[in-house]
Amino acid sequence: MNETHILWPHKDLLDVDQLSRQDVAILLEQAANFQEINQRPVKKVPILRGKSVVLFFAEPSTRTKTSFDVAGKRLSADTFSLGKGDSSLTKGESLKDTSLTLQAMAPDVIVIRHSSSGAAQFLAERLDCGVVNAGDGWHAHPTQALLDCFSLCQTWGGNFAGKTLLIVGDISHSRVARSNITLLSRLGVRLRVCAPRTLLPTAIKSWPVEVCDNLNNAVRDVDAVMCLRLQLERQQAGLLPNLAEYARRFCLGPRHMELAKTGAKVLHPGPINRGLDLSSALADSPQSLILDQVASGVSMRMAILFLMATRNDMGAAV
Secondary structure (H helix, E strand, C coil), rough: CCEEECCCCCEEECCCCCCCCCHHHHHHHHHHHHHHCCCCCCCCCCCCCCCCEEECCCCCCCCHHEEEEEEEEHHCCCEEEHHHHHHHHHHCCCCCHCCCHCCCCCEEEEEEEEECCCCCHHHHCCCEEEEEEECEEEEECHHHHHHHHHHHHHHHHCCCCCEEEECCCECCCCHHHHHHHHHHHHHCCCCEECCHHHHHCCCHHHCCCCEEECCCHHHCCCEEEEEEECCCHCCCCCCCCCCHHHHHHHHHHHHHHCCCCCCCCEEECCCCCCCCCEHHHHHHCCCCCCCHHHHHHHHHHHHHHHHHHCCCCCEEEH
């Protein structure tokens, strides 16, 4: 990697709305650098040797937690995992006291996932170390949006302006949708959403999106489609008549992609409910970027940890 110095202005990464276009460009560039490392036979560099990263996941996670763990280890940081069942939260300890206990151990970065919107900001306001939001309630998932942005950047050759992305599924309960819409619209991407009316947020009219309720119409001439998981655990009863009817109307399949632009790609943040969010035929097709997203997640999260853990080291050298 080339020797350059980067001044990263953010102590914490709480949502994409705090990032300027220059910040996003830095993250994309660094993720590309780390992607090259991830393709080497030996996928490890000593950049964060001596740094420590706490993975505080009070909500279940496979992809996000594992990719942050892999990202930290590939940078030679010490990573420590803490789940809700492993912490004193189960004994009634407050989030504030848990956070102060963690800070006393002097980590450089804490990555938190929590079911309560605003939990990451709550920690960031009280801790001296950097805090990364790995998903808080329905609110935000900035690192997922950034890795999706990186995947699309590679697919589109770095050109976002004039591209159209369709997001299909449970928009109302999706922090992934919120963060992606904020980030990609700022980069010039045209956004469409398609969902049952009961799964659209009440404020959707103020969002920078075109709203559709017919998947065949929504997918026409788009450059990419992002499918979302039905978050049944967050939904109230009665939002959907039944899952079979939802799948019939909103499960993306190969016939839908015939209406999209030639070469259009399919994304999904995972986990996939095959046959409900997305057909197996499409998930396993050459049009799918789903595994590319997973790989991009490691590279982007390496970039995030690197910039945040070294921001006070007289300019990050890479």
